[in-house]
């Protein structure tokens with residue numbers, strides 16, 4: 001637990017009469033609001049600092065089936081469905097002349113909902129916040145100010161007295177702090193906690209378009225394409241298509257000076273986007289994101305814990321972001337109440353629970369990173385092609401085709417958030433990428449490239 005006056009805290013520890021189980025959440029994005037709603041469902045007092053910064057447009061629109069159970073737990077699925085496009089799966093294309101891979105979430109039926117949603121943000125954030133408020137969470141509409149302190153010699157963090165006052169918190173009370181401030185990484189910055197950075201140095205530009213054709217796949221299906229340089233997403237939303245490009249920073253400079261020029265030139269230059277976007281009208285500003293792959297080196301300390309992007313973010317490729325925020329909130333809630341009631345009052349139990357939570361988040365992060373790598377390095381397309389070849393060959397008891405279905409099931413389940421951490425699924429992927437892939441082109445042919453590579457016809 002956190003204490004405002006550390007000396008006073010030690011003095012007061014024996015008498016717990018004024019102990020307050022207030023949980024203070026910094027940041028009202030999906031992670032913070034989901035946790036607030038879950039705590040409010042348990043009738044735990046919590047207050048959320050919301051800086052009310054809602055840009056017109058936010059990334060994080062394509063969701064995976066793993067988030068649907070959280071929406072259900074919060075009693076929100078109908079409202080989410082009403083403002084979203086139902087997402088039956090995701091397709092992965094390699095440029096205009098390469099293989100195309102279609103994943104249906106039907107594969108995960110039985111252990112996860114066989115669908116998900118493409119949801120406009122910040123509307124989703126607003127709905128999660130509204131739900132937390134309906135359930136009794138308290139919101140303070142101001143930016144939280146934090147400052148470093150120590151608890152028993154260990155670096156920690158506390159709210160400034162101004163923030164305490166704004167939140168109406170008892171200056172002599174005790175509270176537990178959750179950093180859900182996203183990529184602002186508020187606590188880590190104040191406490192100088194370093195982050196491990198991912199290997200890519202990309203920049204993403206995206207905007208919403210009308211009349212951008214999306215007719216190659218089933219309605220609602222997301223398309224991820226390996227481009228001539230970098231990759232792109234196309235996410236169907238109600239009445240619009242969200243189109244984003246993710247390119248190496250050096251390549252981005254060749255596309256123009258401004259974010260608008262860069263996105264629009266990329267769409268014009270990339271054959272796989274140009275034809276579909278020839279009639280398209282941009283109906284939103286272009287947003288830019290950089291330096292997003294990272295994982296904090298520490299996930300919790302005395303009186304505080306990190307959640308969502310504030311803890312870490314893998315990569316946009318397979319859309320694990322919202323899942324990690326929502327599942328992280330669910331995990332944290334479960335850990336804090338692992339004994340049936342709040343363990344905030346029991347320092348040893350709390351430390352063990354937070355260790356467990358942090359370990360689990362790091363495991364998730366590594367598992368997603370491993371999976372995403374197969375998509376960046378092109379291995380996933382090799383596995384797919386090899387599987388197709390195998391399935392076409394006659395085999396006793398049709399074993400080859402059963403194998404192909406089995407591997408498709410596991411890949412889809414990993415990308416849905418169901419089996420992402422499963423040791424069996426991960427080992428299967430490693431085996432497939434090592435031993436199954438004979439008589440198929442090298443993975444480099446399907447890999448995401450930093451610099452422009454011409455179509456095969458021009459290269460010849």
Ligand SMILES: Cc1cc2nc3c(=O)[nH]c(=O)nc-3n(C[C@H](O)[C@H](O)[C@H](O)COP(=O)(O)OP(=O)(O)OC[C@H]3O[C@@H](n4cnc5c(N)ncnc54)[C@H](O)[C@@H]3O)c2cc1C
Nearest residue numbers: 027029030031051059060062144181182308309316321322
């Ligand atoms: C290019 C790109 C594409 C992506 N695409 C997807 C996708 O398709 N699907 C997906 O699931 N994920 C995607 N993501 C990731 C997703 O957007 C994030 O993982 C998700 O938004 C994290 O939620 P969060 O609540 O942790 O943080 P945030 O959404 O960043 O929310 C944090 C909130 O805290 C507020 N805040 C910060 N500091 C303070 C303070 N001191 N006091 C009060 N408030 C504060 C901020 O204003 C913000 O509202 C993408 C990410 C990138 C970079």
